Amino acid sequence: MNRLQLSLGCCDYDRTRALFDGRVTVEGCDLLPLALHPEEIFHRAFNGQAFDISELSLSSHTVMTARGQADYVAVPAFVSRVFRHSGIYIRTDRGITRPEDLAGKTIGVPEYQITANVWIRGMLQDDYGVRANQVHWRRGGVEQAGRQERAPLQLPDDIDLAQIAPNATLSEQLANGELDAVFGAKAPSSFTRGAPNVGLLFPDFKQVEQDYYRRTRLFPIMHVIGIRRALVEQHPWLPVSVFKAFNQAKALAMTELAQIGHLYTSLPWGVSEYHASRALMGDDFWSYGVDANRHTLETFTRYHHEQGLSPRQVGIAELFDPSTLDLSKN
Known part of the structure; x- marks a missing residue:
């Protein structure tokens, strides 16, 4: 053969x-x-x-x-x-001090469907009571404009998902305050370069993630x-x-x-x-x-x-x- x-x-x-x-x-x-x-x-x-x-x-x-x-x-x-507690980047000037504070906020995602964001939203729902339909989702490239979903989606009417401007990026919009937070698998450059008022929801994410594993047995x-x-x-x-x-x-x-x-x-x-x-x-x-x-x-x-x-x-x-x-x- x-x-x-x-x-x-x-x-x-x-x-x-x-x-x-x-x-x-x-x-x-x-x-x-x-x-x-x-x-x-x-x-x-x-x-x-x-x-x-x-x-x-x-x-x-x-x-x-x-x-x-x-x-x-x-x-x-x-x-x-x-573990994805480390993937929540926030504006530190919006009163977001707890996960519960994300309800009602406008949050950027590179794609709604990426696996990292499924886990982040699930953790927020199960542990903190923040459901996907309580957030305004805005989609676009983290560093390059124009990113779309890799597989077409058919979402329920109560999920508010909209594309950001065709020449905009999530990193820029987090830095200039158009977004309250960004969820994703990699850090936006506005965070890594130390832009003002951009930080992590869980600065001590290793300890938080270890506690999460002890409670849930989820990796x-x-x-x-x-x-x-x-x-x-x-x-x-x-x-x-x-x-x-x-x-x-x-x-x-x-x-x-x-x-x-x-x-x-x-x-x-x-x-x-x-x-x-x-x-x-x-x-x-x-x-x-x-x-x-x-x-x-x-x-x-x-x-x-x-x-x-x-x-x-x-x-x-x-x-x-x-x-x-x-x-x-x-």
């Missing part, structure tokens, strides 16, 4: 690096890995299926799954996970790995083989994070942080697979539906190829 020649669009994380340097391969396949920024990957994947295997936004994949229009079949390799999932549906239909063995490879690459990364004889990361106390994370969150704190993440995935799909992104709560089994849900065991 000829080996499949497959392209891979994915960020070069420590947990995926072995797929880029060839230490791990997908059985039966030769990979052409492309190390790209997630935003570029998502745009190219959702607008033309540019990659055979692709890192995908969990939120956008859920949008398309709910519509029965997903071009990719996902496997539960969660290559990006981030938010951002991205999954998808395989073009046409490939899966032609090669039904492929999803498990891809999933196995991503698991092997992650295992190598975790071994390296624990190596104190010579440091694999440029952080003096990275090994100590690795062990502290295990003490708080368990040995397999960056777990893959559905069973270990069912609580997190069900919370996410509930948020997704409550925020108007999916017309019903999508079932977990719908999001992933069935063959990856029950793997053989030694």
Whole structure:
């Protein structure tokens, strides 16, 4: 049997690096890995299926799954996970001292559907009583004007979402006071350059996020790995083989994070942080697979539906190829 020649669009994380340097391969396949920024990957994947295997936004994949229009079949390799209390940037001159103060405010988002914002809005609702329909949402590029949703949305009438001016950016509007806050996966330059009256809602976000984990046991999932549906239909063995490879690459990364004889990361106390994370969150704190993440995935799909992104709560089994849900065991 000829080996499949497959392209891979994915960020070069420590947990995926072995797929880029060839230490791990997908059985039966030769990979052409492309190390790209997630935003570029998502745009190219959702607008033309540019990659055979692709890192995908969990939120956008859920949008398309709910519509029965997903071009990719996902496997539960969660290559990006981030606590998102650190992603709320505010005007410090608007009386926003608590999360509850965000109700009624005008908040910028690069896209309403991005996974980071689903988690932020869900946390605000569950922990602080601020619902998505209590905020005025304004969409646009953080640093470059004109950004739109990567997948078209059909939101309920009670969600106030409007595009900002075509030549404006969220970072500028936060700095000049047109917005009360910005939610997102990366810091606006108005924050990083220290613009007046721009700050974090949670300056001590590490402590807040650790407390959040202790209370909820949620480590938010951002991205999954998808395989073009046409490939899966032609090669039904492929999803498990891809999933196995991503698991092997992650295992190598975790071994390296624990190596104190010579440091694999440029952080003096990275090994100590690795062990502290295990003490708080368990040995397999960056777990893959559905069973270990069912609580997190069900919370996410509930948020997704409550925020108007999916017309019903999508079932977990719908999001992933069935063959990856029950793997053989030694």
